[in-house]
Amino acid sequence: MQKTIKVEGMTCGHCEKAVKGALNEVDGVNEVEVDLETGKVTISAGEDVDMQVIEEAVEEQGYEVVSE
Amino acid sequence: MQKTIKVEGMTCGHCEKAVKGALNEVDGVNEVEVDLETGKVTISAGEDVDMQVIEEAVEEQGYEVVSE
Numbered sequence: 001m002q003k004t005i006k007v008e009g010m011t012c013g014h015c016e017k018a019v020k021g022a023l024n025e026v027d028g029v030n031e032v033e034v035d036l037e038t039g040k041v042t043i044s045a046g047e048d049v050d051m052q053v054i055e056e057a058v059e060e061q062g063y064e065v066v067s068e
Numbered sequence: 069m070q071k072t073i074k075v076e077g078m079t080c081g082h083c084e085k086a087v088k089g090a091l092n093e094v095d096g097v098n099e100v101e102v103d104l105e106t107g108k109v110t111i112s113a114g115e116d117v118d119m120q121v122i123e124e125a126v127e128e129q130g131y132e133v134v135s136e
Contacts, residue, residue, distance in 0.1 A: 012082065012083055013130075014083060
């Protein structure tokens with residue numbers, strides 16, 4: 001599956017790296033793409049991932065998921 | 069001595085950390101304070117530090133010293 005969420009608060013390459021790193025640690029996630037300008041984060045996973053876990057991973061880094 | 073420079077491009081806590089970390093590695097630097105909103109970076113050093121080295125350290129992290 002592939003899912004795109006919108007994340008608020010990412011401002012620079014470090015932010016992108018922090019979110020990417022955290023999401024890549026989530027079970028089932030294979031690839032994460034981040035578009036800094038729009039805040040769109042696209043997650044590719046081999047199986048259904050738990051969106052609750054995704055959201056928590058993003059928030060733990062200090063950013064907010066504003067839409068799923 | 070204490071010196072305040074202005075740095076452009078720092079947008080978040082990660083940027084602040086990157087600049088602080090790099091400047092703390094410079095010979096003679098004891099303390100670094102960063103004001104993200106204004107971009108002002110205040111460097112406290114026990115001796116005269118080489119401003120060329122300071123500038124290079126900031127730029128190596130991807131930011132620009134716009135005034136010394």
